[in-house]
Amino acid sequence: xxxxxxxxxxxxAGDGVKIWYQETGRGTPVIVIHGGPGxxxxxxxRDLTPLEKHHRVIEYDQRGGGRSTLxxxxxxxxxxxxxxDLEALRKKLGLEKITLLAHSFxxxxxxxxxxxxxxxxxxxxxxxxxxxxxxxxxEEYGTTLRSRLTEADRMRAGEIQKEMAASKNVNALCxxxxxxxxxxxxxxxxxxxxVKSDLCAAPGKAILYGTTKTNPxxxxxxxxxxxxxxxxxxxxxxxxxxGDEDAIPMAMVSEWVTALPNxxxxxxxxxxxxxxxxxxxxxxxxxxxxxxxxxxxxxxSK
Numbered sequence: 001x002x003x004x005x006x007x008x009x010x011x012x013a014g015d016g017v018k019i020w021y022q023e024t025g026r027g028t029p030v031i032v033i034h035g036g037p038g039x040x041x042x043x044x045x046r047d048l049t050p051l052e053k054h055h056r057v058i059e060y061d062q063r064g065g066g067r068s069t070l071x072x073x074x075x076x077x078x079x080x081x082x083x084x085d086l087e088a089l090r091k092k093l094g095l096e097k098i099t100l101l102a103h104s105f106x107x108x109x110x111x112x113x114x115x116x117x118x119x120x121x122x123x124x125x126x127x128x129x130x131x132x133x134x135x136x137x138x139e140e141y142g143t144t145l146r147s148r149l150t151e152a153d154r155m156r157a158g159e160i161q162k163e164m165a166a167s168k169n170v171n172a173l174c175x176x177x178x179x180x181x182x183x184x185x186x187x188x189x190x191x192x193x194x195v196k197s198d199l200c201a202a203p204g205k206a207i208l209y210g211t212t213k214t215n216p217x218x219x220x221x222x223x224x225x226x227x228x229x230x231x232x233x234x235x236x237x238x239x240x241x242x243g244d245e246d247a248i249p250m251a252m253v254s255e256w257v258t259a260l261p262n263x264x265x266x267x268x269x270x271x272x273x274x275x276x277x278x279x280x281x282x283x284x285x286x287x288x289x290x291x292x293x294x295x296x297x298x299x300x301s302k
Contacts, residue, residue: 006022006024007022007023008022008023011088011092012088013084013089016069017063017068017081017085018068018069019063019085019088019089020067021058021059021061021089022041022058022059023056023057024052024056025055025057027055027056028056028099029056029099030055030056030058030099030100030101031058031086031089031090032044032048032059032060032102032103033062033086033100033101033106033107033109033110034062034106035105036065036104036214036218037062037065037105037214037218037219038062038065038215039066039202040061040065040066040067040068040201040202040206040210041059042066042197042198042199042202043198044059044103044197045059046198047196047276047277048197050280051101054288054291055291058089058093061202062082063076063081063085063214064077064209064210064214064218065202065206065209065214066202066203066206066210067202067203067206070205070209070214074217077213077218078217078221079108079109079218079222080221082109082218083112083113083116086113087113087117097119097122098121099122099123099125099291100121100123100124101124101125101287102126102127102129103128104127104128105130105218105219107124107126108129108225110124111231114231114234115231118235118236122236123236123239124236124237124239125239125290125291126241126256127241127275127276128241128242128248128273128274129240130248131248131249131253131256132225132256132259133225133228134222134224134226137248137249137252140249140252141248145181145185148184148247153180157177157181160177161177168204169204170204171200171204171207174199174207178199179192184247185246185273185274186245186273186278187245187271187272190270190272190278194274194277195274195277197277228255232259234260234261237262237290237295238260238262238264239296239299240254240263240264240265240266241265241275241283241286241287242265242266242271243267243268243270243272243273243275243279244267244268245270245271246272246273247273253265257301257302263301264296264299264301265299265300266296266298267298268282268283
């Protein structure tokens, strides 16, 4: 039995920005695009370890987060810069085509990349993605999240965000924040310990930077996004995996399937925003079928 590959390195992505990445496992390569924006690869890593059995899993910290550069100029945090970084990573890895696994906000980067470089995409998996057009996303998402929190929790979460700016222990405040804000992102009665990944593993300065600069700047660069027409050129097979209790509305997420010419959606009952952690016994076998060239039996074409 071959020992698992582990390699950590950095690449120069331009504009003086360094992107940190690591490779684990062996087999066909899969590049993981974490959510946020402004988080890091650790927000997914521990819950994706089953992939390492059959795949070379490449995880990176996006610019403005984790161990990658936190640019002094926030103009370097647009969605276009994130797409450029992914292309720089592809070149560094020497891959002609890439397979992408993206979570939450990550599919925004994956989709923008695929629309710019449609011939360089082998296949894509989107886990709990934001929708392909803005519409009333923030209103509906925000309303659902707030409805799942007590007034005391809402107030404390807001206080924590303010306290972080002056704190010397950002990581501790980050953990308190996500102790409040993870449960409303999970299916009802799913324990918070279900998510093994560490949402607060990054250096404190990166957490603060990601929250206050990367997140609003990168999201802001999307404008009133609507990628429906542009996605028509993306022919690569794409599997959407979404939970019916995710605060991101299923109806909005389903538009990925109608917009992409070769996409299907796997809708999971009693599942929230972390399907890979909440339903691993369903998600990982489905992903293996897809990564091997097929479609999971329960994946729907509309």
